[in-house]
Amino acid sequence: MSTPLPALVGIVPAAGAVLAYGAGRRSGRLRNAAVFTTAAAAFALCCWLNSIVRRQGAAAYRISWALGEGLTFHVDAFGAQLALLVALVWLLVTAFSFRYVAHEHAPNRFYLMYLLTFSGCLGVFLAGDLFTLYLFFELMTFAAYPLVVHEESPEALEAGGFYLYLSVAGGLLILLGAFLLRHVLGTTAWMPAADRLQEAGVNPYLLFALLCAGFGVKAGMLPLHVWLPRAHPVAPSPASALLSGLMIKAGAYGIARSALVLLQSGDAVGQAVQTAYTAAVGHGVGTFLLWAGAATMLGGAIMAILAPEFKKVLAYSSVSQMGYIIFGLGGAAFLGSQGGVAFGAAWLHMINHALFKSTLFLVAGAVMQHTGKRRLSDLGGLARQLPLVFVAFLVAAGGLTGLPGFNGYVSKTLLHHAILEVAGHGGGAAALVLEKIFVFTSGLTVVYALRLLFQVFLGRSPQPRRAELLPVSQELALASLALLVAAIGVAPGPVLAGLILPAAKGLRFDPHALEHLTHLSVFTLHDLEGPLIALGIGAAVYLLAGRRPVGAAPPWLSVEELVYRPLVSLGRRTVDLARALELAEPASRAVAWAAGLAVLLRLRMARTALALPFYRAWLFLVTPGARRTSPEWSEVNIGFDLLLLAATLMVLLVGMFYLVRAVW
Amino acid sequence: MTSPVSHLGVLVVIVPLLAAYCAELPWQAWRRASLRLATVTAAAVFGFCVLLAAQVMQKGALLYAIGGRPAPWGIEFLIDPVAAYLLLGLSGIFFLVALFAEDELEAEIGEAGLPHFSALYLLLEAALLGLVATNDLFNTFVFLEISAIAAVGLVALKNDRLSIEAAYRYLILSTLGSGAFLFAIALLYAVTGHLNLEYLKQALAPALASYPLSVAAALAMLLLGLMVKAALYPLHIWLPDAHAAAPTPSSAILSGVVVEAYALVLLKLVLHLFPAPVAASSAWRLPVLWASTAAIFAGSLAAIREDDIKKMLAYSTVSQVGYLLLGVGLLSRSGLLGSLLHVLNHAVVKAMLFLAAGAIIRSTGRRRVSEWQGVGLQAPLPAAAFAVGALSMVGIPPLNGFISKWYLSLGALEARMPLYLWVVLLSSLLNAAYYIPVVVRCFLTPARAGLKAPSRPASATAPLLVLALATLLMGLFPSVQLGLVGRTVAAWAAR
Amino acid sequence: MTELLGKLYHNGFYATAAILFLTGFYIVLADNHLIKKVIGINVMESAVFLIFVATGYVEGGRAPILTAPPGPGGYINPVPSALILTGIVVSVSVTAFSLALVSRIYQHYGTVDVDELARRRGPEP
Structure with a gap:
C-alpha cells in the first residue's frame, strides 16, 4: 500500500532536530520538551506504521523528484519492527539522557545531532532500495560523529x-x-x-x-x-x-x-x-x-x-x-x-x-x-x-x-x-x-x-x-x-x-x-x-x-596494531614520498623519476650547454613560487622537465609536420 | 527583431562590457560606487539570463545574428538549453560574488584598486558569458583572450610580490595556450573555409576525408590550448599560485567560474564540432582520461599536505577539473551529464568555499588551516557555509557534489570502464581526507583564544546563504538541471 | 632534392611559420629574461598570423577593393586578413599587459632575470 507514512517517520526526527535546536537557544527545558515530544511522536508513528504493515503486509512510498534517482520507501515486517525497536529504545534513552546531558557542554549541539542520527537510523530500516538506504546510512554516520567526539x-x-x-x-x-x-x-x-x-x-x-x-x-x-x-x-x-x-x-x-x-x-x-x-x-x-x-x-x-x-x-x-x-x-x-x-x-x-x-x-x-x-x-x-x-x-x-x-x-x-x-x-x-x-x-x-x-x-x-x-x-x-x-x-x-x-x-x-x-x-x-x-x-x-x-591488551591481540597502524603509516609514508618527489606537482615526478634519470644520462654531454639555462627558465614558468625555495636545482628535476618539454615540443612538431604534409 | 527582448542574447555580453568602461571613471568619489555598479550590472545580467532561459524553455534554442548579418558572414550567438543553463548559473555566481566583494574587497586591495577590480570583473563576465553563447570559432578565441587578460588582471590586483609573479606566469602560459588554440583555428579554416560552428561542423565531415591529418592536428592543438587554460594536469602548474594569491572574490570567480568555462568550451567544441569518428576516437579520449585521473589524485594529494587554506582550495580545483574532463573522456551519456552538471555544481561550491574561507580569514586573521580550532564559534555562518561546501566536495548526499559523482560513476559503467568508477570513489576518500578535518577543527575542537568576529552586513552573508542553499537544492532537485541539459547530452553521446 | 626545395619554396609561408612558431616557443620556455619571454610570445603569435593570412592568399591576387580591378589571380580572401587584424590587436594588448607586469616585477625585485629572481626571493616561509 502506498502511504507517505514511512517517509514521514524518517523525516519527523530531522524536523524535530531543527526545532529542538531553535528551542534550545531560548531555554533548555523547552529543548528537552521538544526532544522528548519528537521521540514520542516518532515512536507513535512507528506503532502506526507497524499496524499498517501487519494488516497489509507492506507499506511503500516513493518520492520521485528527489536526487534524480528518487527516494523509495518499502517497509515489510522485518523493517517495520526494527524501526519500532529503534523508536522504543530511543524514547527510553531520551528519557534517561536529560539529566546526564545537563552535566555536559553544548547540549544543543548534542540533541541536534542526536535527533538527526535518529532520523538516519530509522530511515535505514524503512528504505526500499539501496540508494535510499545509503542516504540515510550516511546521514546516520555523519550525524553520529559529533556525538562520538562530543567531549x-x-x-x-x-x-x-x-x-x-x-x-x-x-x-x-x-x-x-x-x-x-x-x-x-x-x-x-x-x-x-x-x-x-x-x-x-x-x-x-x-x-x-x-x-x-x-x-x-x-x-x-x-x-x-x-x-x-x-x-x-x-x-x-x-x-x-x-x-x-x-x-x-x-x-x-x-x-x-x-x-x-x-x-x-x-x-x-x-x-x-x-x-x-x-x-x-x-x-x-x-x-x-x-x-x-x-x-x-x-x-x-x-x-x-x-x-x-x-x-x-x-x-x-x-x-x-x-x-x-x-x-x-x-x-x-x-x-x-x-x-x-x-x-x-x-x-x-x-x-x-x-x-x-x-x-x-x-x-x-x-x-x-x-x-x-x-x-x-x-x-x-x-x-x-x-x-x-x-x-x-x-x-x-x-x-x-x-x-x-x-x-x-x-x-x-x-x-x-x-x-x-x-x-x-x-x-x-x-x-x-x-x-x-x-x-x-x-x-x-x-x-x-x-x-x-x-x-x-x-x-x-x-x-x-x-x-x-x-x-x-x-x-x-x-x-x-x-x-x-x-x-x-x-x-x-x-x-x-x-x-x-x-x-x-x-x-x-x-x-x-x-x-x-x-x-x-x-x-x-x-x-x-x-x-x-x-x-x-x-x-x-x-x-x-x-x-x-588487567592492564591494556597485549599488542599482538589487537587488530589495530597488526593491520591498521602499518597501513596508516604506509599511507603517510606514501604521501611523504610523493611529497619528496613532488609527485603532486608540478607533474607526476614519481613516475617520471626513472625516465628523467635515463634522459639525463643520455644528455650528460649536452647538459651544461643546453639544459642548464633552459631548465631554469622553464622551471620559472612551471614551478609555483612557494616551492622554489632555492635557486639550487636537483638533477632529477632537470631530467623530468626536459622530458615534459620534449613531449610538448613533440606534440607541436608532429602538428606542424601534419600541417605541412596536408597542405603540400 | 525590434523589441529589446529579442536582443537579450547579445545584451548579456554588451551590458557588462559597457559597464566595464564606466567603472574606470577617474573621480575619487566614484571608486566605491564603481563596485556598486558592478553589482547592479551583474544583477541586471542575471535578470537577462533568467528571461533568456525562460524564452529558451518556451521556444527552444535561440539563434541571434549580430548586426543582423546571418551566418556564415556575420557572427552568431546560439543559446541552446545547455547554454541557457550555464548562462543562468554563471551570471548568478557573478552576481553573488560581486555582492560579497562590496563588503570584503576594500580590506584586501584598498580603495584605489576598487575601480580596477570592477572593470576587470565586468570584462571577465562579458567574456565568459560570450564564450558560452557564441557560435563562432574566432569569436571564441577573442573571448578567450579577453577573459585571460581580465583574469590575470584580477590576480595581479593585490600588487604584492607573489600575486604579480603568479599573474605573469599565468599570462604567459595562458597565451601559449591561446597560441595553440589560434593555430587550431587556422588549420580548421584552411580545410573548411568556415568559422561558424554549424557550417564548420557540416564542412568538416567531407574535409576529414581529404585532410585527416590537418583535422587531427587541429584537434590536438585545440585540446592542448584549452587544457592549459582549463588547468588540466599536468598543465595546471600556473593555477595554485594564481588562485591562492588573488584577492578572495577574484579567487572565487577564477576557481569557480573561469576554469569551468574553459573546460566547457573544450567539451562543446570537441563534441559538437568534430565528426563522429574523430570525436569518439580513443586517441584523444585515453590521454584525457589519464590526465584527469592523474589530476584527481595529484590535486587531492597536494591539497592534503597544504596548510594554507586558499592554496588547499586551489589544489582542490585542480582535482575537480579532473572530474570535469573525466566525463568528457568517458563519452557516455551519464558521464557527459555528470560533467555538465559538475560544471555548475563545482562552480557554486567552489565559489562558496573561497568566499567562506575569505570571510573566515578576515574575521579571525588565520590563513592556516591548522589554526582553525573552534573557528565555527567565532564565525558561525562562514564556517557553516564552508562545512556545507566541504561535505559537497566529498560527495555526501544530498548535496550537489554527490549528484555529479553519481552520474560520473554511472557513466564509467556505461562506458564499460569500471576502472574509473574506482577512481571516482577512491578520490572521494582522498577529498574527505583534507576537507573533513577542517570541518571538524572548525566545529568540534575547543577554540583558541582569539578575536571576536565582527558582525557582518547582510551583503556579505547573503551570498554565502544563497550559495549554501543552492548547493542543497541542486542536490535535492537535479531533475531541473537534467531537464535542461539532458537532450543535448543524449545527442552528443549518440554520436 | 630540387623537387623538395621547390615544394619548400612554394609553401614558404608554412615552412617559415613552422620555424617561427618553434623559435618563439623555445624563447618563451628557455630564455631567462622576462621581457624576452614576452618577445617569444610575439614571435610565436606572428607565426600563427602568418599561417592564417597565408590561407587566404591567392597567387597574383589583389586586395578585394571592389572599385579596383582584380589581379591576374582574382581577389585574395579578405576574411583571414580581417580576423588577423583582430588577432594583432589582442596580441598587442597581451604584450602591453605582460610588459606592465614585468615592470612591476622589476619594482618588487629589482631584476627581470629568472635566476636572480629566485635568489632574491629566498625561501618562502
Missing part, C-alpha cells in the same frame, strides 16, 4: 577519526555495490537479483563482498571493528547506548538484506525461489558469515575480558554480540529455505542485544554520573549506593550471559539449534568446531559479566557516596528496559509468534521450518544445559585468571 578531548577526537574514516570508506563500498546493482538491474531495490547478476556476468560474491564489507564496518565485524571499542566508550553514555544498541544493527540489517534477499533468484513477480545456483551462493556466503561471526564473537569476548574500563568492556561485548548475530545470519544463508530458525535466532538476538546493551550502557552512564569514574579499578561497592541500577545491571547481565529467564537465553538457545541444523545439513565437522567456539564464547561472556559484577557493584567502595540521586526519569527508563529484557526471557512465545514469524515470512523461508520456530520450547532440559556449561566454563576461567586486574 572534544584528544582521545575522543582520535577515536572519532577512526570512526569517521572507516565509516566513510564503508559507505563508499556500499555505494560501489549500489552502482553495480543499478547498472545491472536498472534499480537498486531490495529484490532477488542473483539470476540477473548471473545473466549479466557479474560475480554475486563481488557484490556481496562490497556490501558485506561496507555494512560490516558499521556492524563491527572483525577485522573492521577497530573503531567501535574506541568510539563507543568516549561518547556520552546515552549516545553510547544508542550507538552500541541500535546503530550497529543497521550494519547487521544491511548484511541480512544482502545475503538473504539480494542473493536469491526471483520468479516472475519478484518472489524469491530457491534454485541450485542460489543454494550454492548461499552456501558460500553462509560459510563465510558463520566463520566471520565466530571470529568476531570470540575476539570481542577476549578483548572484553582484557578491557580496563567499564564502557570499553561493554563496547567489546557489543563486538562479540554482533558476532552472534552475524553467525545467525550466516546460518540462515547457509541453510537456504530451511534457515528459518537461524534467521529467527539472529533477528531475536538483534532485539535482545539492543535491549540489554542499551540498559548496560545506561547503567554505565548512571555509574559515571554518580562517581565520575570510568576505570574498573576505581570502582566498587556500588550495589548498596545504587540499588535500582544494580538490579537493572543484574537483569541486563542475565540477558547478556544467556541465563534462563532473561531474553539472551532464548536467542542463544535458538542459535545453538541453528548451528546444529547447519551441522545436519552439510556443515560437517566444521560446524561442530563452530559449535564449540559458540559454547566457549558463551563461557567467556560469563567471565566479563562477572568481572563487571565484582569490580563495579560488589566489594568495597573506594569513594564516598555523592549527594545526587538518580531522578525518576532515569529510574523509569532503566526499569522499563530491564522489564523488557526479563519479559522476553520469561515468555518468549508471543515475541516469536508475533514478531519473528511475520518478519521471516517476508523473506523466503520454508513455512515448515518456521512452524518449527513457534512450537519450539526453549525450556527443555537439553537446552538448559547450554547456560550451565557456559556458567561452568565462565566460573572456571574467572576463578583461574579473571580476578586479577
Whole structure:
C-alpha cells in the first residue's frame, strides 16, 4: 500500500532536530520538551506504521523528484519492527539522557545531532532500495560523529577519526555495490537479483563482498571493528547506548538484506525461489558469515575480558554480540529455505542485544554520573549506593550471559539449534568446531559479566557516596528496559509468534521450518544445559585468571596494531614520498623519476650547454613560487622537465609536420 | 527583431562590457560606487539570463545574428538549453560574488584598486558569458583572450610580490595556450573555409576525408590550448599560485567560474564540432582520461599536505577539473551529464568555499588551516557555509557534489570502464581526507583564544546563504538541471 | 632534392611559420629574461598570423577593393586578413599587459632575470 507514512517517520526526527535546536537557544527545558515530544511522536508513528504493515503486509512510498534517482520507501515486517525497536529504545534513552546531558557542554549541539542520527537510523530500516538506504546510512554516520567526539578531548577526537574514516570508506563500498546493482538491474531495490547478476556476468560474491564489507564496518565485524571499542566508550553514555544498541544493527540489517534477499533468484513477480545456483551462493556466503561471526564473537569476548574500563568492556561485548548475530545470519544463508530458525535466532538476538546493551550502557552512564569514574579499578561497592541500577545491571547481565529467564537465553538457545541444523545439513565437522567456539564464547561472556559484577557493584567502595540521586526519569527508563529484557526471557512465545514469524515470512523461508520456530520450547532440559556449561566454563576461567586486574591488551591481540597502524603509516609514508618527489606537482615526478634519470644520462654531454639555462627558465614558468625555495636545482628535476618539454615540443612538431604534409 | 527582448542574447555580453568602461571613471568619489555598479550590472545580467532561459524553455534554442548579418558572414550567438543553463548559473555566481566583494574587497586591495577590480570583473563576465553563447570559432578565441587578460588582471590586483609573479606566469602560459588554440583555428579554416560552428561542423565531415591529418592536428592543438587554460594536469602548474594569491572574490570567480568555462568550451567544441569518428576516437579520449585521473589524485594529494587554506582550495580545483574532463573522456551519456552538471555544481561550491574561507580569514586573521580550532564559534555562518561546501566536495548526499559523482560513476559503467568508477570513489576518500578535518577543527575542537568576529552586513552573508542553499537544492532537485541539459547530452553521446 | 626545395619554396609561408612558431616557443620556455619571454610570445603569435593570412592568399591576387580591378589571380580572401587584424590587436594588448607586469616585477625585485629572481626571493616561509 502506498502511504507517505514511512517517509514521514524518517523525516519527523530531522524536523524535530531543527526545532529542538531553535528551542534550545531560548531555554533548555523547552529543548528537552521538544526532544522528548519528537521521540514520542516518532515512536507513535512507528506503532502506526507497524499496524499498517501487519494488516497489509507492506507499506511503500516513493518520492520521485528527489536526487534524480528518487527516494523509495518499502517497509515489510522485518523493517517495520526494527524501526519500532529503534523508536522504543530511543524514547527510553531520551528519557534517561536529560539529566546526564545537563552535566555536559553544548547540549544543543548534542540533541541536534542526536535527533538527526535518529532520523538516519530509522530511515535505514524503512528504505526500499539501496540508494535510499545509503542516504540515510550516511546521514546516520555523519550525524553520529559529533556525538562520538562530543567531549572534544584528544582521545575522543582520535577515536572519532577512526570512526569517521572507516565509516566513510564503508559507505563508499556500499555505494560501489549500489552502482553495480543499478547498472545491472536498472534499480537498486531490495529484490532477488542473483539470476540477473548471473545473466549479466557479474560475480554475486563481488557484490556481496562490497556490501558485506561496507555494512560490516558499521556492524563491527572483525577485522573492521577497530573503531567501535574506541568510539563507543568516549561518547556520552546515552549516545553510547544508542550507538552500541541500535546503530550497529543497521550494519547487521544491511548484511541480512544482502545475503538473504539480494542473493536469491526471483520468479516472475519478484518472489524469491530457491534454485541450485542460489543454494550454492548461499552456501558460500553462509560459510563465510558463520566463520566471520565466530571470529568476531570470540575476539570481542577476549578483548572484553582484557578491557580496563567499564564502557570499553561493554563496547567489546557489543563486538562479540554482533558476532552472534552475524553467525545467525550466516546460518540462515547457509541453510537456504530451511534457515528459518537461524534467521529467527539472529533477528531475536538483534532485539535482545539492543535491549540489554542499551540498559548496560545506561547503567554505565548512571555509574559515571554518580562517581565520575570510568576505570574498573576505581570502582566498587556500588550495589548498596545504587540499588535500582544494580538490579537493572543484574537483569541486563542475565540477558547478556544467556541465563534462563532473561531474553539472551532464548536467542542463544535458538542459535545453538541453528548451528546444529547447519551441522545436519552439510556443515560437517566444521560446524561442530563452530559449535564449540559458540559454547566457549558463551563461557567467556560469563567471565566479563562477572568481572563487571565484582569490580563495579560488589566489594568495597573506594569513594564516598555523592549527594545526587538518580531522578525518576532515569529510574523509569532503566526499569522499563530491564522489564523488557526479563519479559522476553520469561515468555518468549508471543515475541516469536508475533514478531519473528511475520518478519521471516517476508523473506523466503520454508513455512515448515518456521512452524518449527513457534512450537519450539526453549525450556527443555537439553537446552538448559547450554547456560550451565557456559556458567561452568565462565566460573572456571574467572576463578583461574579473571580476578586479577588487567592492564591494556597485549599488542599482538589487537587488530589495530597488526593491520591498521602499518597501513596508516604506509599511507603517510606514501604521501611523504610523493611529497619528496613532488609527485603532486608540478607533474607526476614519481613516475617520471626513472625516465628523467635515463634522459639525463643520455644528455650528460649536452647538459651544461643546453639544459642548464633552459631548465631554469622553464622551471620559472612551471614551478609555483612557494616551492622554489632555492635557486639550487636537483638533477632529477632537470631530467623530468626536459622530458615534459620534449613531449610538448613533440606534440607541436608532429602538428606542424601534419600541417605541412596536408597542405603540400 | 525590434523589441529589446529579442536582443537579450547579445545584451548579456554588451551590458557588462559597457559597464566595464564606466567603472574606470577617474573621480575619487566614484571608486566605491564603481563596485556598486558592478553589482547592479551583474544583477541586471542575471535578470537577462533568467528571461533568456525562460524564452529558451518556451521556444527552444535561440539563434541571434549580430548586426543582423546571418551566418556564415556575420557572427552568431546560439543559446541552446545547455547554454541557457550555464548562462543562468554563471551570471548568478557573478552576481553573488560581486555582492560579497562590496563588503570584503576594500580590506584586501584598498580603495584605489576598487575601480580596477570592477572593470576587470565586468570584462571577465562579458567574456565568459560570450564564450558560452557564441557560435563562432574566432569569436571564441577573442573571448578567450579577453577573459585571460581580465583574469590575470584580477590576480595581479593585490600588487604584492607573489600575486604579480603568479599573474605573469599565468599570462604567459595562458597565451601559449591561446597560441595553440589560434593555430587550431587556422588549420580548421584552411580545410573548411568556415568559422561558424554549424557550417564548420557540416564542412568538416567531407574535409576529414581529404585532410585527416590537418583535422587531427587541429584537434590536438585545440585540446592542448584549452587544457592549459582549463588547468588540466599536468598543465595546471600556473593555477595554485594564481588562485591562492588573488584577492578572495577574484579567487572565487577564477576557481569557480573561469576554469569551468574553459573546460566547457573544450567539451562543446570537441563534441559538437568534430565528426563522429574523430570525436569518439580513443586517441584523444585515453590521454584525457589519464590526465584527469592523474589530476584527481595529484590535486587531492597536494591539497592534503597544504596548510594554507586558499592554496588547499586551489589544489582542490585542480582535482575537480579532473572530474570535469573525466566525463568528457568517458563519452557516455551519464558521464557527459555528470560533467555538465559538475560544471555548475563545482562552480557554486567552489565559489562558496573561497568566499567562506575569505570571510573566515578576515574575521579571525588565520590563513592556516591548522589554526582553525573552534573557528565555527567565532564565525558561525562562514564556517557553516564552508562545512556545507566541504561535505559537497566529498560527495555526501544530498548535496550537489554527490549528484555529479553519481552520474560520473554511472557513466564509467556505461562506458564499460569500471576502472574509473574506482577512481571516482577512491578520490572521494582522498577529498574527505583534507576537507573533513577542517570541518571538524572548525566545529568540534575547543577554540583558541582569539578575536571576536565582527558582525557582518547582510551583503556579505547573503551570498554565502544563497550559495549554501543552492548547493542543497541542486542536490535535492537535479531533475531541473537534467531537464535542461539532458537532450543535448543524449545527442552528443549518440554520436 | 630540387623537387623538395621547390615544394619548400612554394609553401614558404608554412615552412617559415613552422620555424617561427618553434623559435618563439623555445624563447618563451628557455630564455631567462622576462621581457624576452614576452618577445617569444610575439614571435610565436606572428607565426600563427602568418599561417592564417597565408590561407587566404591567392597567387597574383589583389586586395578585394571592389572599385579596383582584380589581379591576374582574382581577389585574395579578405576574411583571414580581417580576423588577423583582430588577432594583432589582442596580441598587442597581451604584450602591453605582460610588459606592465614585468615592470612591476622589476619594482618588487629589482631584476627581470629568472635566476636572480629566485635568489632574491629566498625561501618562502
